[in-house]
Structures are given as C-alpha cells and as structure tokens.
Amino acid sequence: MPQQVTVTEHILLHQKMVPGATGQFTRLFNELVLSAKIISRAVNKAGLVDVLGFTGAVNVQGEEVKKLDEYANRILIHRLARSGVLCAMASEENADIIEVPESLPRGDYIIIFDPLDGSSNIDVNVNIGTIFSIFKRKSSPDATLMSEDVLQKGSEQVAAGYILYGSSTMLVFTCGDGVHGFTLDPSVGEFILSHPNIRIPEQGKIYSVNEGYERYWDRATKKALAYFKSPKNALRKPYSGRYIGSLVADFHRNLLYGGIFMYPADLRDPKKPTGKLRLTCECNPMSFLVEQAGGMSIDGVNRIMDIDPEHLHQRVPFFCGSRNDVQIVQDIFVSEA
Ligand code: AHG
Numbered sequence: 353m354p355q356q357v358t359v360t361e362h363i364l365l366h367q368k369m370v371p372g373a374t375g376q377f378t379r380l381f382n383e384l385v386l387s388a389k390i391i392s393r394a395v396n397k398a399g400l401v402d403v404l405g406f407t408g409a410v411n412v413q414g415e416e417v418k419k420l421d422e423y424a425n426r427i428l429i430h431r432l433a434r435s436g437v438l439c440a441m442a443s444e445e446n447a448d449i450i451e452v453p454e455s456l457p458r459g460d461y462i463i464i465f466d467p468l469d470g471s472s473n474i475d476v477n478v479n480i481g482t483i484f485s486i487f488k489r490k491s492s493p494d495a496t497l498m499s500e501d502v503l504q505k506g507s508e509q510v511a512a513g514y515i516l517y518g519s520s521t522m523l524v525f526t527c528g529d530g531v532h533g534f535t536l537d538p539s540v541g542e543f544i545l546s547h548p549n550i551r552i553p554e555q556g557k558i559y560s561v562n563e564g565y566e567r568y569w570d571r572a573t574k575k576a577l578a579y580f581k582s583p584k585n586a587l588r589k590p591y592s593g594r595y596i597g598s599l600v601a602d603f604h605r606n607l608l609y610g611g612i613f614m615y616p617a618d619l620r621d622p623k624k625p626t627g628k629l630r631l632t633c634e635c636n637p638m639s640f641l642v643e644q645a646g647g648m649s650i651d652g653v654n655r656i657m658d659i660d661p662e663h664l665h666q667r668v669p670f671f672c673g674s675r676n677d678v679q680i681v682q683d684i685f686v687s688e689a
Pocket residue numbers: 415444466468469470471472562597598599600628
C-alpha cells in the first residue's frame with residue numbers, strides 16, 4: 353500500500369520544524385479541517401436537503417446571500433472560535449471584525465475567510481470553495497486588538513489556502529514552504545496528501561476572465577486580452593479561454609495547468625471601480641499561494657501582497673497566475689501608465 357500522509361500528520365511534521373512552535377497553529381488548522389468536512393458534506397447533499405437558494409438577506413457586499421453562504425459562515429465562525437487560539441476573525445459575509453467571545457480561550461491568530469466562494473454556482477452543481485488567510489496579531493496579547501492587527505499586508509500572512517468542493521474535495525494551502533494539496537477520502541474522512549509541492553507552469557495556455565464586460569475595462573486590460581488571443585503572442589497561437597465564475601475553481605485549474613486569472617477594474621459599474629474581488633479574503637490568500645508555487649499576482653502594476661489594506665472589504669483589480677503571463681500584463685500596464 354502506498355504511504356498515505358494525512359493533513360494532520362503533515363501539519364505536525366511542519367510544526368516540529370518550527371523552533372518555538374506551541375501547537376496553536378495545529379489547533380487552528382484542525383478546526384479548519386473539521387469545518388471543511390462539515391461544509392463539504394452539506395455541499396454534497398445540497399440537492400437533497402433544503403440548502404439551495406437565497407436566505408432573503410443582502411450582505412455587506414451588496415449581494416443576495418445564499419443559504420449555503422450563511423451555513424458555511426456559521427460553521428466556520430462556530431468551529432474556529434473554539435480553536436482557542438484566535439483573537440479575531442473576519443468574513444466576506446460580515447461587515448465588521450468578529451471578536452472571539454470572552455467566555456472562550458483566545459490566542460494570537462487572526463483568520464480572514466470567504467466562507468463560500470462562487471455563490472452563483474451553488475444551485476447548478478458547479479464547483480465552489482472556501483478561502484482562508486491567517487495572520488498573527490502585531491500588538492501585544494493583552495492590549496486591545498487594533499484594526500492594524502487585522503488589516504495587515506498579504507506579505508505578513510503566516511498561512512493561506514482554500515478548500516475546493518469539486519469532483520473531489522481538496523484542501524490546498526501554504527504555510528510559506530511551498531503549496532501542498534490534499535484530497536478528502538470520504539470513506540475514511542481524512543484529507544490525504546495527493547499534490548505535494550505544487551508548482552505553477554511558468555508559461556500558461558489559458559486566460560480566465562469574465563469577457564462579457566470587456567467594453568468596460570481600461571485600455572491596458574483590453575490590450576492584455578488582445579495579446580492572449582493573438583496568434584503572434586509567445587505561444588504563437590491564441591490561449592484557450594476558461595472561466596467558471598468561482599475564483600477557487602478557476603484558480604485551482606490555472607495553478608495545475610498554468611494560465612492567468614483576471615478580474616480587472618470595471619469603469620462602468622460604480623460598485624466595481626477597482627474590480628470585484630476582495631483584497632483580504634480573496635486576493636491575498638490566492639497571491640500567497642501563487643507566489644509560493646512560483647507564479648505572480650498584481651493589481652496591474654503593484655504586487656498584491658504589498659498593498660496596505662485600508663478597510664476589510666476593499667476591492668482590487670486582480671491579475672494572478674503563471675509568471676510569464678502576469679509579467680506580460682504588468683509590462684502593458686507600466687507602458688500604458
Ligand atoms: P463570492 O461567491 O464569494 O461572492 O465570490 C464571487 C466571485 C468569485 O468567485 C468569482 O471569481 C467572481 O465573483 C465572478 O464574478 P462575475 O460573475 O462578475 O464574473
């Protein structure tokens with residue numbers, strides 16, 4: 353029988369290599385893994401039980417909340433608070449920072465998540481996901497938690513990753529030592545290491561963007577798209593277009609096959625002048641992953657992980673993927689500036 357490494361074993365091994373490790377991170381991760389299994393079970397049964405459709409509420413993003421958005425959010429908040437190692441959480445679905453109740457033990461970690469990514473795909477049985485980004489607080493543990501503790505640059509992340517509810521459920525994450533992928537074996541309920549040390553191909557063949565909005569993009573993004581579709585590009589043939597509309601799923605495919613994901617600024621929509629995707633719960637974690645896998649992630653000109661977040665739900669233009677492809681976009685943006 354081939355050697356099977358579970359995600360818990362992997363994390364314990366990683367912890368052993370970190371001098372001064374206290375086991376706090378392992379506890380946080382265990383709760384995250386359990387939450388992933390609970391959400392995965394609900395997603396798998398979604399057509400059979402009453403979890404499809406809308407709740408009737410509108411969230412802080414101005415979006416209609418789906419029942420599974422709310423379910424996943426509730427599970428994560430409940431479970432992660434019980435890890436005993438968090439001082440705060442933040443979610444795409446909550447306007448403000450979620451503090452851990454005083455009745456529960458706390459620690460130095462902060463987690464920001466998108467509980468259910470790809471909401472528009474829930475009701476049609478298309479891949480969705482959960483995204484997370486983990487930091488350590490900067491202020492001293494007995495001081496009042498500062499907004500700077502939660503609004504740290506992406507480059508300060510200690511871990512980030514996602515769970516993809518796809519043809520199988522996968523957990524992909526980085527703790528800053530490469531990107532590792534684990535597949536849930538539902539028969540034993542364990543995530544097993546299936547994709548060690550993932551590297552994104554330097555040169556992609558795929559572009560992923562909601563091309564329906566092209567007329568509302570800036571010139572640089574239009575030029576970049578024209579490049580990817582041109583037979584005179586580096587590939588000497590047009591790239592393939594692939595767009596699922598779930599960031600996690602589009603990102604995961606590009607991570608394994610190579611390619612570029614783009615969500616540019618939308619000059620027409622007053623809600624999306626800086627694009628749609630959220631810096632703290634979507635772009636930062638994906639940027640940490642892609643850089644750890646050898647790729648690149650920018651807002652057109654700047655590295656995503658160097659951006660100082662101004663508020664929790666800040667949106668940024670997002671270009672992320674294979675190094676050569678993202679470099680092309682950056683060169684175009686710099687020359688158009
Ligand atoms: P969420 O479901 O968490 O609100 O995120 C939706 C995001 C992301 O998953 C996807 O890449 C993007 O919205 C799709 O947006 P468009 O429908 O505008 O292409």
